[in-house]
Amino acid sequence: MEIKTNIYLGDSKEELKKLSDNSIDLIVTSPPYADQRKNTYGGIRHEKYVEWFLPISEQLIRVLKPSGTFILNIKEKVVKGERSTYVMELIIAMRKQGWIWTEEFIWHKKNSYPGKWPNRFRDSWERLLQFNKSKRFNMYQDEVMVPMGDWAKTRLKKLSDTDKIRDNSKVGSGFGKNISNWLKRDKAYPTNVLYLATECNNKNHSAAFPEELPEWFIKLFTKENDVVLDPFMGSGTTLSVASKMKRNSVGIDIVPEYYKMVKKQIKETELYLCETKAKYEKTKNKRRSKIR
Numbered sequence: 001m002e003i004k005t006n007i008y009l010g011d012s013k014e015e016l017k018k019l020s021d022n023s024i025d026l027i028v029t030s031p032p033y034a035d036q037r038k039n040t041y042g043g044i045r046h047e048k049y050v051e052w053f054l055p056i057s058e059q060l061i062r063v064l065k066p067s068g069t070f071i072l073n074i075k076e077k078v079v080k081g082e083r084s085t086y087v088m089e090l091i092i093a094m095r096k097q098g099w100i101w102t103e104e105f106i107w108h109k110k111n112s113y114p115g116k117w118p119n120r121f122r123d124s125w126e127r128l129l130q131f132n133k134s135k136r137f138n139m140y141q142d143e144v145m146v147p148m149g150d151w152a153k154t155r156l157k158k159l160s161d162t163d164k165i166r167d168n169s170k171v172g173s174g175f176g177k178n179i180s181n182w183l184k185r186d187k188a189y190p191t192n193v194l195y196l197a198t199e200c201n202n203k204n205h206s207a208a209f210p211e212e213l214p215e216w217f218i219k220l221f222t223k224e225n226d227v228v229l230d231p232f233m234g235s236g237t238t239l240s241v242a243s244k245m246k247r248n249s250v251g252i253d254i255v256p257e258y259y260k261m262v263k264k265q266i267k268e269t270e271l272y273l274c275e276t277k278a279k280y281e282k283t284k285n286k287r288r289s290k291i292r
């Protein structure tokens with residue numbers, strides 16, 4: 001099946017209205033953070049952030065499938081000596097709008113800039129908030145398993161009796177840990193902390209995120225031919241990763257230069273795919289004629 005990438009130029013609040021209800025499997029995005037990047041694409045003041053975002057999230061909940069997931073990358077700044085509370089206010093407002101706040105992943109930035117501040121240390125993480133429309137959503141956990149490493153060997157030495165039997169009596173949850181089950185396996189499920197560098201290949205946008213970020217969530221929440229949306233696409237990182245992973249994608253940005261840049265990238269990829277296909281067909285035909 002042919003993979004499609006569609007992009008729109010304009011304000012997400014309006015452009016999202018062009019998308020059908022329940023048509024998106026995954027939304028991964030990093031909107032402008034409050035009080036930042038006024039010179040590039042206009043910063044939204046933290047007091048006005050929730051008011052600005054809610055009409056957009058109202059469209060997002062409409063276009064997302066009930067089995068879909070919304071990942072929102074965001075982080076509050078320090079304003080006049082204290083952390084702004086706009087992200088917390090946004091979570092509460094979105095819950096009132098009908099969203100389920102399922103999880104919070106942490107993006108630990110392995111290489112954040114060093115620095116010295118009088119009353120705090122350097123900021124080294126950002127929030128990746130997971131919202132859903134329904135408690136039953138698609139999640140392909142096996143796709144993001146990580147190598148077990150030396151954990152099993154070290155743990156084996158210290159195995160207690162309760163580790164060897166299914167230990168579900170204490171809280172009565174019905175979920176036991178039986179650690180000995182994990183010892184012969186070479187892969188484990190990851191935690192909710194993603195350790196990624198801030199640097200990325202895409203130098204054409206001042207706030208592009210690393211490709212591994214959308215890649216991890218696309219693996220976890222979608223399958224081939226599903227549809228991924230980034231309503232603040234910037235340089236199009238989410239879209240190009242989705243396309244490489246054989247997912248359809250939709251992107252929106254308000255800045256014409258970013259739109260044009262992504263459009264050019266899509267054309268180049270299409271051209272490359274056409275050429276590769278043509279080369280493949282040519283070699284296939286040559287081989288066939290030799291056999292005859």
Ligand SMILES: C[S@@+](CC[C@H](N)C(=O)[O-])C[C@H]1O[C@@H](n2cnc3c(N)ncnc32)[C@H](O)[C@@H]1O
Binds near residue numbers: 231235237255258
């Ligand atoms: C943090 S950047 C996204 C960067 C992107 N993740 C990447 O990897 O390049 C946020 C983007 O949102 C766009 N933007 C700001 N307000 C918007 C709006 N109302 N509708 C659509 N796009 C908007 C900006 O132009 C900017 O490119």
